[in-house]
Amino acid sequence: MSEAFHRDFSERSGNARVRSLRARRKHRKSTNRLSIPAPGWFPVAGAAIGFALILMLVSVAGKPVDARVSADQEEWLAAELPLAVEVGTAPRRTVLKPGDNSQAALQRLGFDPMTVQRIIKAAGKVYPLARVRAGHTFERMDHARNIDVYYHVDATTRLRLWRRADSQTWQASLSQRRITRRQHVASATIEGSLLAAAARAGLDDRTAMNLVDIFSWDIDFARDIRKGDRFRVLYEEQFDENGKSIGSVILAAEFVNQGRHYKAVRYEQQNGRTHYFTPDGKSMRKAYLKAPVKFSRISSRFQARRKHPVLGYTRAHRGVDYAAPSGTPIHAIGDGRIVFAGWKGGYGRFLLIRHTNSSHSTAYAHMRAFARGIKKGKRVHQGRIIGYVGMTGLATGPHLHFEFRLRGRAVNPLTIKRSPARPVARVEMARFRQQTAPLLSHLDNMPADPAWG
Ligand SMILES: [Zn+2]
Structure with a gap:
C-alpha cells in the first residue's frame, strides 16, 4: 500500500500531470459505478474532495462557478470543472404563439400544473406573467443546484425565476441589460x-x-x-x-x-x-390599412369603365391594381373572416374577407399562392400576410387586383370611412x-x- 502510494507520488513530477488527470477521470468513472478506489488513487481522491470543497465554497459565496477565474488560481482545477457543467442540461426554449399563455408555455418546458402555479405566483411580485406577449420566449435551464426559468420581457429586460434543487420555493427577479x-x-x-x-x-x-x-x-x-x-x-x-x-x-x-x-x-x-x-x-x-401591399407602382386606378387588357373589350374595372413583383406579400387590410379562398375564373387564385363590419368585404385576385394556413372559415387579423402577388387568371403581368366591397358591390376604397381605434x-x-x-x-x-x- 505504501509502495503504491510512493510510486504514484513520484510520478507526479515530469509528465505526471497528464497521467494524474487521466487517473482522476478514471476515478470519477469508478466512483460512478460505486466501486472502491484502489489504494494508489488516494492522493487523487484527496484532490477531488478538495475540489468539491472549493466548489461548495464558491457556491456558498453566491457566485457562479467560473472555470476561467478558478483556473488562473489553481491550474489543476480547470480539468475538473466540466464536472459541474455536465450535471446541467441543455437549455429548453419555447416561443409564445398568438393566443398562447404562460401556463401553457411553462408546461411545454416540462413543469407540472402545480409547479406552474408556484412559478406564476412567485413571478407576480416583480412581473405579472399574465402580461406575456406572443413572440417572446421562455427558457429553462436545469443546474446541479438550481432550476432557472427566464422570460425575455423585451430586448433589455429579463425576468429570472428560480428555485434550489432541494426546495419548492420559487423566487423572482428582474434584470436589465446595460443598454x-x-x-x-x-x-x-x-x-x-x-x-x-x-x-x-x-x-x-x-x-x-x-x-x-x-x-x-x-x-x-x-x-x-x-x-x-x-x-x-x-x-x-x-x-x-x-x-x-x-x-x-x-x-x-x-x-x-x-x-x-x-x-x-x-x-x-x-x-x-x-x-x-x-x-x-x-x-x-x-379599421383598415390604406393598402394591401407595402411598396409597388400603380398600374390602374379605380374607374367605372376601361378597356380590358386581356379580353380587349370595355368592361367595368371595379378595383385597384397593384403592379408588384411576383411573390410580393399581400396583407389583410382589416380584421375579418375568410369567406372564399380558391379559384374564381378570370380572378385566378382569389380570396374574399368579410370584415368585422359585416357589410364590408375585401377581395384579392390573381394571387400566385395563399399564405400558409389561409383557407375558408379562417379568422385573420389586420396586417396578416394572406398570400403573394401573382398573375393567375386573366392578367397580363404580375399584379394584385384589389376590391373594397360594400354590401357585395365594389366601391372606390377612398370613399370608405376609416374610423380610428x-x-x-x-x-x-x-x-x-x-x-x-x-x-x-x-x-x-x-x-x-x-x-x-
Ligand atoms: Zn384589376
Whole structure:
C-alpha cells in the first residue's frame, strides 16, 4: 500500500500531470459505478474532495462557478470543472404563439400544473406573467443546484425565476441589460423612392419600414408616394454592452404626402400598451390599412369603365391594381373572416374577407399562392400576410387586383370611412401631453432639410 502510494507520488513530477488527470477521470468513472478506489488513487481522491470543497465554497459565496477565474488560481482545477457543467442540461426554449399563455408555455418546458402555479405566483411580485406577449420566449435551464426559468420581457429586460434543487420555493427577479440609447433626427425629401430618401437621411431599412408602418392607415405607400413628398423622424437607437446596435424605435415622425401632413408620436399608455397617436391623442390605427401591399407602382386606378387588357373589350374595372413583383406579400387590410379562398375564373387564385363590419368585404385576385394556413372559415387579423402577388387568371403581368366591397358591390376604397381605434383616454390626456410634448418639440425644432418648407 505504501509502495503504491510512493510510486504514484513520484510520478507526479515530469509528465505526471497528464497521467494524474487521466487517473482522476478514471476515478470519477469508478466512483460512478460505486466501486472502491484502489489504494494508489488516494492522493487523487484527496484532490477531488478538495475540489468539491472549493466548489461548495464558491457556491456558498453566491457566485457562479467560473472555470476561467478558478483556473488562473489553481491550474489543476480547470480539468475538473466540466464536472459541474455536465450535471446541467441543455437549455429548453419555447416561443409564445398568438393566443398562447404562460401556463401553457411553462408546461411545454416540462413543469407540472402545480409547479406552474408556484412559478406564476412567485413571478407576480416583480412581473405579472399574465402580461406575456406572443413572440417572446421562455427558457429553462436545469443546474446541479438550481432550476432557472427566464422570460425575455423585451430586448433589455429579463425576468429570472428560480428555485434550489432541494426546495419548492420559487423566487423572482428582474434584470436589465446595460443598454445605451442615442436619439437621432433625420429628414429627407423623396426624389426617386422612399427607401433611397431614407438611406440618404441616414435611416437604415428597418427604421424606414417602421416609418411606413406608422402611417400605413393613412398613406398608400404603394401608389400614392410622389416626388417632393417629405418626412422627418425623431428616433432612438439602442446599443448593447459592446456598442452593437440592437434596435431602433421611432419616437415621433411627420410625413407630408401630396401636400397633406400626418404627424405621429409614440406613447406608452397607463395600461402598458404602446401605440402611435396624433399630437391631439387620436389613434393612428384604423379599421383598415390604406393598402394591401407595402411598396409597388400603380398600374390602374379605380374607374367605372376601361378597356380590358386581356379580353380587349370595355368592361367595368371595379378595383385597384397593384403592379408588384411576383411573390410580393399581400396583407389583410382589416380584421375579418375568410369567406372564399380558391379559384374564381378570370380572378385566378382569389380570396374574399368579410370584415368585422359585416357589410364590408375585401377581395384579392390573381394571387400566385395563399399564405400558409389561409383557407375558408379562417379568422385573420389586420396586417396578416394572406398570400403573394401573382398573375393567375386573366392578367397580363404580375399584379394584385384589389376590391373594397360594400354590401357585395365594389366601391372606390377612398370613399370608405376609416374610423380610428380608441384615442388616449380622457383621464390620461394630461400625462399624454406631458410625455409627448418634448418629443414633438424636438421633431418640430430639428434642423430643417433644405427642401423642408
Ligand atoms: Zn384589376
